[in-house]
Amino acid sequence: MAGTDHRKQVFSIGPAIVLVEPQLAENIGTVARAMANFGLSELRLVRPRPQLPSAKAEAAASGAVAILNEARLFDTVEQAIADLRLVVATTARERGQAKPVDSPKQTAVRIAERLSAGEAAGILFGRERTGLLNDEVSIADRVLTFPVNPGFASLNLGQAVLLFGYEWWMHTTGGALPFDMPNLSPHASKAEVLALFQHLEGELDETSFFRSPEKRAVMVRNLRNIVQRLEPTRQDLQTLHGIVAALVEGRRQKERRPRKALKPLQEVDGEES
Amino acid sequence: MAGTDHRKQVFSIGPAIVLVEPQLAENIGTVARAMANFGLSELRLVRPRPQLPSAKAEAAASGAVAILNEARLFDTVEQAIADLRLVVATTARERGQAKPVDSPKQTAVRIAERLSAGEAAGILFGRERTGLLNDEVSIADRVLTFPVNPGFASLNLGQAVLLFGYEWWMHTTGGALPFDMPNLSPHASKAEVLALFQHLEGELDETSFFRSPEKRAVMVRNLRNIVQRLEPTRQDLQTLHGIVAALVEGRRQKERRPRKALKPLQEVDGEES
Numbered sequence: 001m002a003g004t005d006h007r008k009q010v011f012s013i014g015p016a017i018v019l020v021e022p023q024l025a026e027n028i029g030t031v032a033r034a035m036a037n038f039g040l041s042e043l044r045l046v047r048p049r050p051q052l053p054s055a056k057a058e059a060a061a062s063g064a065v066a067i068l069n070e071a072r073l074f075d076t077v078e079q080a081i082a083d084l085r086l087v088v089a090t091t092a093r094e095r096g097q098a099k100p101v102d103s104p105k106q107t108a109v110r111i112a113e114r115l116s117a118g119e120a121a122g123i124l125f126g127r128e129r130t131g132l133l134n135d136e137v138s139i140a141d142r143v144l145t146f147p148v149n150p151g152f153a154s155l156n157l158g159q160a161v162l163l164f165g166y167e168w169w170m171h172t173t174g175g176a177l178p179f180d181m182p183n184l185s186p187h188a189s190k191a192e193v194l195a196l197f198q199h200l201e202g203e204l205d206e207t208s209f210f211r212s213p214e215k216r217a218v219m220v221r222n223l224r225n226i227v228q229r230l231e232p233t234r235q236d237l238q239t240l241h242g243i244v245a246a247l248v249e250g251r252r253q254k255e256r257r258p259r260k261a262l263k264p265l266q267e268v269d270g271e272e273s
Numbered sequence: 274m275a276g277t278d279h280r281k282q283v284f285s286i287g288p289a290i291v292l293v294e295p296q297l298a299e300n301i302g303t304v305a306r307a308m309a310n311f312g313l314s315e316l317r318l319v320r321p322r323p324q325l326p327s328a329k330a331e332a333a334a335s336g337a338v339a340i341l342n343e344a345r346l347f348d349t350v351e352q353a354i355a356d357l358r359l360v361v362a363t364t365a366r367e368r369g370q371a372k373p374v375d376s377p378k379q380t381a382v383r384i385a386e387r388l389s390a391g392e393a394a395g396i397l398f399g400r401e402r403t404g405l406l407n408d409e410v411s412i413a414d415r416v417l418t419f420p421v422n423p424g425f426a427s428l429n430l431g432q433a434v435l436l437f438g439y440e441w442w443m444h445t446t447g448g449a450l451p452f453d454m455p456n457l458s459p460h461a462s463k464a465e466v467l468a469l470f471q472h473l474e475g476e477l478d479e480t481s482f483f484r485s486p487e488k489r490a491v492m493v494r495n496l497r498n499i500v501q502r503l504e505p506t507r508q509d510l511q512t513l514h515g516i517v518a519a520l521v522e523g524r525r526q527k528e529r530r531p532r533k534a535l536k537p538l539q540e541v542d543g544e545e546s
Contacts, residue, residue, distance in 0.1 A: 033427075034432070036422065036424075036425035037421050037422055037425055037426070037427070037428060037432070038421065038422055039422045062427060062429075063425065063427065064425065092451070093451070093452065094451075094452035094455065096455055097455075098454060098455065098506070098508075098509075099454060100454050101450060101452060101453050101454050103448060103450055143454075145450050145451055145452065146450075146451075147439075147442060147443060147446070147448040147449060147450055147451070148310050148311065148442070148451070149309060149310055149311055149312045149442065150451060151309075152309035152310055152336065152337065153310070153451065154306075154310070154335060154336065155310060156335075158432075159307070159310075159431075159432075159435055162432055162435060162436070163435070163436075163439055166420075166436055166439070169420060169421070169422065170420060173420070175376060175420040176420060177374060177376055177418050177419075177420055178365070178366070178367075178418055178419075178420070178421070178423060178426065179366065179367035179374060179418065180374050181371060181372060181373050181374050181416075182367065182369055182370075182371065233371070235371075236371075
């Protein structure tokens, strides 16, 4: 989906994402892409199997090539985490290790606390098929795991980094959406709403819509509630005034013509429902 | 990452995921995979470009083939949503339409409310490059958009469905993690903790560790706080008793030998920090 504005490039100071022996170039690329989506920039690779730079990784990164180009390579996990003061190990299953287990959101909160105290942090992600070794988990401070359908728990590297990144972004930026409903016109004042009622109900009084004087009161109340449930703007009311006027005008000016056949959309509705 | 237990297959009643003119078989597959991760099962496809069934889509679905096989095909968006009572359109950018805009979490909450009232709901996802047409957005009730880095806002179909699915799963299941820290042993009682202090401090009194009687009080307090910050279990204390005993025993039994060289891990620490 589109929507990228390169003038708005945002990279927060975030945890290092450490991939331990990633086997597929494509996964390194999708990790870089997921990092860019959520403002993470520091990628560390321990003994990646693909030769880097890799055209496949770059294609999968889908524009996040700077993260790939700046990725640092390490021979051992110990080297890759030596400067970090909080290390989180990602695992999908219980390892029997007496280590606190956090959700993506809890991990984001904890890492943000450490980073704001000036302490570097990182998250270890293991090999595609086998994950992290137990000895690698044992040198981490905490464990990160994902709340997933236990019947289909397989997350690939790019997905796992995406979900952590999402919570990281939500926590550190407040999760503001890129846009909101446009508010081109203020909500109508009650005087404006009442004017529409007067217009509409007056025109309907000229027709057989209100079947009897006894029913009129209830029908008017229903109609007013329909309009007010819209929380209409001034612009909405102008449109509605125009519709009422056009329908009245059309009825007065034109001879009665046979009603058009139902539109295709309504035919479909009938078939499906 | 591993961890799937097929005996635990969980599919909630969830919204239909409606892909409008998806162009790439791989994306249809990654959408099915993301759906399975978070217990969504109803996939609808409007004029997909790939011929289905597709080996590429199945490979990308990574086991979520049942969702692909049960996907329903439609010729028009109107047909695909005709039976739904709440339709959400996913867009990455503002469309200038006076329609409420929700985050993934807000969308999950709203859809869950409707589903629990027995009303079917669905989410439209547009074409890979161009998204949904404005006329397609106009027949939805609400808009879903994702909080992403405005400098790198490109999410592919699989990622977008994954992020919605995550919030759906969090909201509808409470987001329980697949496992927690194993609690094999209860936390130690204070009597057990004090017994360790007595053992350790008694052995240290036999050494030159406490440099002077004046410093002893402060050093003992520091040492006790280190142990208590662990919130030790009974098992932890047994391990620590064993370590103290082994160190004392080793020192008594063996002649003094030259200290071993620093271990590689420590050398690395020195280089990196």
